[in-house]
Amino acid sequence: MPVPPRPTIFALSSGRPPAAIAVVRMSGPRAGSALEKLTGRVPKPRQATLVRVRDPAAGDVIDEALALWFPAPHSETGEDVAELQLHGGHAVVAAVLDALGTIEGCRLAEPGEFTRRAFENGRLDLTAVEGLADLIAAETPAQRRQAFRQLKGLIGDRAEAWRRQLIEALALVEARIDFSDEADVPEDLIRPALHAAQQLRDEIAAVLADGRRGERLRDGLVVAIAGPPNAGKSTLLNRLARREAAIVSPYAGTTRDVIEVHLDLDGYQVTLLDTAGIRESDNPVEQEGVRRARERSAAADLVLWVIDASAAGGAANGCAEGLLNSEIWLVKNKIDLMDQRPRINAEKRRRDEYKFISSISATTGEGTEFLVTALAAYAKDYFAATESAVITRARHRRALEDTVAALSRALAIDRSGREELIAEELRSAATTLGRLTGRVDVEDILDVIFRDFCIGK
């Protein structure tokens, strides 16, 4: 059996765009031909050469760039490596990554994959690999939240529905295969399965064809400001944003929607969310505000739980319970209104659960500088661990394109008696879609079969 070569991987190997220069690196057996497809040539080994990068399909010039070529084994990974040094804007990087993704046998590298190949080919020592450790220590939750937000920007709330649709289609086909000897499994399940597959393909294709408008290509740390009513959340937002983005009034319940402010914190993109005061209310408009506040806070990377330190006792301050975020900071506001008596409040008992506690006055500005410094430090760690939105987006699009391709292949097998081939293509679609929506396991499929059909002789 001829085994196809190992995939060629590519990645943005410089910092996140926008930046002055962006470096895109390819490694693997097709690195050379990919470079040639994009630039029309393979330069002399190890010599920086000025090239024009074109979209191989449309022929449009994407950018002028420096190209470098390192044939195996004398390269960073021990494989053929090609490198493009581009102008580092979002659009250029995105276009080059998209173009590479269309070349057969090439795919976006997984985080750490270059390092792993280098390591497997004996081109790297252990200390270099352990540099990865810093990245990994923080990556999982932050990256998952970011990927989730990006996905939502691309496909909205449809992820879980698509996954279900595909599982249902697979269950119909697999039932015909594994339980065809069961009297209670109807003869014709393939047609409804293909019908479901076609619907799914059309829906995904529509999202892909929707241009890139729907996607919010914004990297960033999302910080939700939450807390009981009238604790001064909006004042804090305004203090941090230094502008009147939220209407601030002294009456509880003023903020009924989620207000979003983007700011640059030491060069890092941060989105601040001001959420409605979280409290029980009979007012339906306010209830809706509270619901949205909870939802947005849940998807945030960091929650600033703001309380009124001058209020009597902890009861009025509520607590952050119900927020499942792992990173919650306690911000004690209105210290300017506090008398000097030390106060033992209910929050004290929860101290350990906060990663950071600060005391400020959002009105006078006292203590806010320290809070800003802490936020900037947090942002720095966060950005070190997460992937650029440009990459995430390319990954998502590629997964959806692969899913559409697999579904189309399944639909093209329009022959009875080839259930196993249809199933094979649907499984392939489930694998690629599963990268976005969560893995599709054989148990998920069996669950549906046993739920819908009376199996068992």
Next chain:
Amino acid sequence: MDGGFDVIVVGGGHAGCEAAAAAARMGARTALITQRFATVGAMSCNPSIGGLGKGHLVREIDALDGLMGRVADAAGIQFRVLNRRKGPAVRGPRAQADRKLYAAAMQQAIRQSPNLTVLEGEVDDLLIDGRAPGVRLADGREFGAGAVVLTTGTFLRGLIHIGERQIPAGRVGEAPAIGLSSTLERAGFPLGRLKTGTPPRLDGTTIDWLALEMQPGDDPPKPFSVLTERITNRQIQCGITRTTPATHDIIRANVHRSPMYSGQIKSRGPRYCPSIEDKIVRFGERDGHQIFLEPEGLDDTTVYPNGISTSLPEEVQAALVDSIPGLEHARIIRPGYAIEYDHVDPRELTPSLETKRKAGLFLAGQINGTTGYEEAAAQGLVAGLNAAARAGGGTPIVFDRAEGYLGVMIDDLVTRGVSEPYRMFTSRAEYRLTLRADNADQRLTGRGIALGCVGPQRARRHRSKLGALETARIMARSLTLTPSEAAQHGLSLRKDGQRRTAFELLSYPDIGVVDLVRIWPRFGELDCRIAEQLEIDAKYDVYLSRQAADVESYRRDESLVLPDDIDYAALPGLSNEVRHKLQVHRPRTIGHAGRIDGVTPAALTLLVAHMRRQQRKPSRGAA
């Protein structure tokens, strides 16, 4: 203590027989201990072998020179290939067996195995405190060995339920094993409890066969084993009938007396093998459920009514049978029942089916939470090979997910555990198009020859088949023609002037070897098995090379074995979440770690790096 054996196998069911025979084929001095030799090869439930997914296992057992395929061929009285009209990858050979012929053929195979001694006795306890394992019999005799394979079936604290009645038993009329469960528990093995069931048996002379639809087998019947030339037994037909609304009324009125519904049974039964009362409760809207009436033998009037497994009280069973067309006057020979039994959490095992807690102790069959003769036999085979390897100081013999269904099953068991009795389905195999019943020998016999578990007769046949296949492949890839030449033979191809090979032509859905014969008469000289194989390979060619790439990357990750004693808490750089998941799952390989939800590619790289460093340490010390 008698130490004259290398391997001791406890239990003479489907797992035990394969385990003992496999260990013996490997040259280990093997003892099979069973309560009574007469029960060896008993089919406690349905009188059939194979089916979808299961048929693959039987072919794989045969490919490794195991017994089940040959014995089923000797005992088969109706052969059918299921999914015959679907693609070859999902076809499942199945045979109904004459119960007495099956037991006789299995007993003969065991008796004829060199290196294999059968001991009749009741194993009272397992001796696993010492360095080498052993067993103590009820009569006080003790045996030690290099390895012990435990195949207890449903005997571990077996408890039969018929209506409100409970009878401690491993099978009807046979005592359960109580002591073994306690010994395993004391040794720290987590035990679970599962349930399975069987229908009442009917007297075939009291069935109105003329009123029933009859189902014949395939003609000619296709044997399981590549060593079987043809099936010689007389072939029979099965009857088909259905439950009626009256049946359902009887069940509904009495369902509270079923131990499954009265709360008497709490353990989990298989969803794919529900009792008739389950079917009525869960799918009550259906007007009837199909029942296959399967004769249990050529000179045996017992009939197995496939589809009405039940543990309702006997008088209710009688009433419900009477309500079924054709069975109005049928007499029940033996009531159906449910049985609960202990099993060990299979995550306690390595992929060679050895327990992690006690070196030299192997478990196979229902004790590992599986159901079915074929699943048991396949595990028995793997456990037997490994017990022999362990006793002989060899390395573990592991079959991976890309080699066969037996690898898929064992990997599922040892990495995921079970929540209901585990049964093989083709959908569990991710490389389903590659792992077919038709190529089981090509996948496994070569490996079996290298391991030493394949006898000379099979090895000879195998080599000559491979040679013939290779010749046919070379021929098919070297003969070519143009579209216009094809048109002269009545084949319409795209007129692109490209020459195509015979193999490429075969990959078209509507071109077969028969069509090639018209162009190149040499194809007519091929043995029909070789021609069939060539055609299947060509039809799946595109998919097979895609799967080959997947298999390669799977194997690359599976080859990186994580040490058992790896301390994830001390491994710098892992996030808490990943660390926790690794600690809970304790993956065996990088591939396994990668299949755990939430373990990222970068974390895997870190694990790989850690492993390399650990491997370097000792060599540095030695230098």
